[in-house]
Amino acid sequence: MVAARNDSPPTAEGLLLERFLPYRLNMLGTTVSQSFARLCARRFNIALPEWRVVALLGQRGRLTSKAIGTRCAMHKTMVSRAVGELERRRLVEREANPADKREVFVALSAAGEAIYAEIIPLASAYSERLTAGLSDEDRAVLDRLIRQLHDRARQIAPPDPQA
């Protein structure tokens, strides 16, 4: 156990880097994300952007690239590359929307559905292990705090309003 690590109060200067919430949230987010990314890489040889697209398509069925980007907060360039890579590996199929040929529908192939079926238990198990020590109330508070802090951060310094 390393329980005593962060228990010291702030110094007279008013701030300790290791107790600074933005720093800690950033460390937590990257640590969790990278540890999950390692599992995905080992088991499926798949990177996180591709993982997100597979997870999304598995839930939602076919979607346009734009809808993928909106739903998992990925830039359209990243979506384009992730979908391209998944298509190269025959995990998704693309089909132009006849009603608007600018759009392309993306959907899991049979092989993609098979990967999805493996991905879900892996992700669920990871999430379960991650939160194994938490009470029901802990989970409820965590759920609420993530949303509150996320909204707050965007209020304080929104991502380049008029760029």
Added chain:
Amino acid sequence: MVAARNDSPPTAEGLLLERFLPYRLNMLGTTVSQSFARLCARRFNIALPEWRVVALLGQRGRLTSKAIGTRCAMHKTMVSRAVGELERRRLVEREANPADKREVFVALSAAGEAIYAEIIPLASAYSERLTAGLSDEDRAVLDRLIRQLHDRARQIAPPDPQA
């Protein structure tokens, strides 16, 4: 308001990306970190790695590059570049350790101390705004959960054990 966004329960498939904790923690960490980074860039024209080094040296006094890396979880190449940039801007000074000339002590210059004195209120104010809506109990739970989840994530898939 977008309050209803995350309130739906998991589907029959067992997972919704936007309710998947690793995904949410990653989004939260990057959103908070980037919003704080924007403030630092606007006010001090300083990037996050440099900010971390200044904050650390302001607290701890002079440190070797290795100690900086250990204390704020930065790779030695990143420390080297951040310290180099800060030295170029005359915010830190370097001095070889006479007792072991491989090591270099890094310390804030007078100008660096001045920046540090401005950085602390900015950071404190940011943290205050970020957590403005939280009760004392919320804060205590958040503090504990960050540590628990961080430790858990590293237990589940440690960063390349034998690389």
Added chain:
DNA sequence: TATTGTTATACTCTATAACTATA
């Protein structure tokens, strides 16, 4: 004119490898 999507390019942060100079 505006929008979907692709490509080229660049920037940030992270990481590996090769190197130096010490020890």
Added chain:
DNA sequence: TATAGTTATAGAGTATAACAATA
């Protein structure tokens, strides 16, 4: 041999700008 630190290079992930095709 091993360590502190630098540099070159490469890899994610994110972003802007220019573009083609379509509306």
